[in-house]
Amino acid sequence: VVSEAFVTLCTSDAYVIGACVLGHSLRRTKTEKMLVCIVTKSLSPENRQQITDVFDQVEEVDELDSGDVANLSLLQRPELGITFTKIQAWKLTQFSKCVFLDADTLVLGNVDELFEKGEFAAAPDVGWPDCFNSGVFVFTPSNTTFSEILALSKTTGSFDGGDQGLLNAYYSNWSSSDATRRLSFVYNMTANASYGYAPAYQRFKDDVKILHFIGSHKPWHGMPQPGPGSTAIVQLFEKWWRVHDD
């Protein structure tokens, strides 16, 4: 039996709409994998029910928080300490392989081929591309891995105060590992890339399979302010809203 799952995380009411739209976007791709959402006690009963309606399995876990104010302020995202909860995904040992997706991602087509990649696979972060972006990754659940990452979170901590710095510290040889560990950027196109290198975006945008709406302004907060690249961002936000309204 296949025991593979897409996994997302929702630790707060503010991300429920993101998780649900992501779940819908996956259903539209006719994926054969299970859809799992990790939640914490902090969700309201109504929101918890919404999650249950979309996902095959809802896993309640304890909150983990970095409490690392200094590094989070460097990131200008004080709210992201809670993303340490993401590492609880490694405890889903009922599955042989999983693909983690942030609740602010949107799947545009079937991506079941991601399960052919090995643990640990991720796409580069456009901010510092020797690091991977931790919004999309392929992993193998393992209590040992979970314990090791948890231990590292207590000894070394995270250089950005969130899960991305922690996971990059744990998988620190990612950038020098082979191609099976690297996902193409089309599996984690951070929406700001639409204006970072415009000719490449024009050239490759039709290949994009997963959009990732990084930053504090999410599609469910409304359209972005006019500014550099906002035309392209508006178009990407509209893709999210089309799935939302479907």
Added chain:
Amino acid sequence: VVSEAFVTLCTSDAYVIGACVLGHSLRRTKTEKMLVCIVTKSLSPENRQQITDVFDQVEEVDELDSGDVANLSLLQRPELGITFTKIQAWKLTQFSKCVFLDADTLVLGNVDELFEKGEFAAAPDVGWPDCFNSGVFVFTPSNTTFSEILALSKTTGSFDGGDQGLLNAYYSNWSSSDATRRLSFVYNMTANASYGYAPAYQRFKDDVKILHFIGSHKPWHGMPQPGPGSTAIVQLFEKWWRVHDD
């Protein structure tokens, strides 16, 4: 005998100061490799002499220009068609291996270890990291490769109108090739990365070996305007000026 060289390009008077400071920065690293500058007829005699004073070898080549106004305007850099001249570097067949460096790069420490990488090796571009940045790359001169890239420039052209789009079209499997083809970002740290992912910059900045001042505002144009990340950029510009004034 070892016949390996660092190679840069200077097609216009405006980049002479950049090429000379790069050359100085390489000398300070006590490199054992040759220093070569590719030039065109358009340099003034005084500027040509300045280049000759710094580099071991000066190679005059014909200008190649993409003339691709549409794609260059997407890049907002109409002046970069001339960077097609860069592919003339593959004709330096007197060398068994070369490392190309843009004239707007600055070497901070000995990087002779780059010659251990195979053809073709480069670092990811932060705009679209499935593409490499063509400001720093390891290559093996070859008339065949030269002819193939030249032919591609005429049939397919460049998706960005400059050498980077052309070279990424030629080495189109770069992002899925193995680790020997990938350079760490510390060998081509584009200066804008200092504010893209600030915690990673803080964490890894002391490892940086080559700075790359991409964009139309180069260090020799004066200090950047105050703005997001300008404090870090000023510090990086100052590193360039310290070598300049040395």
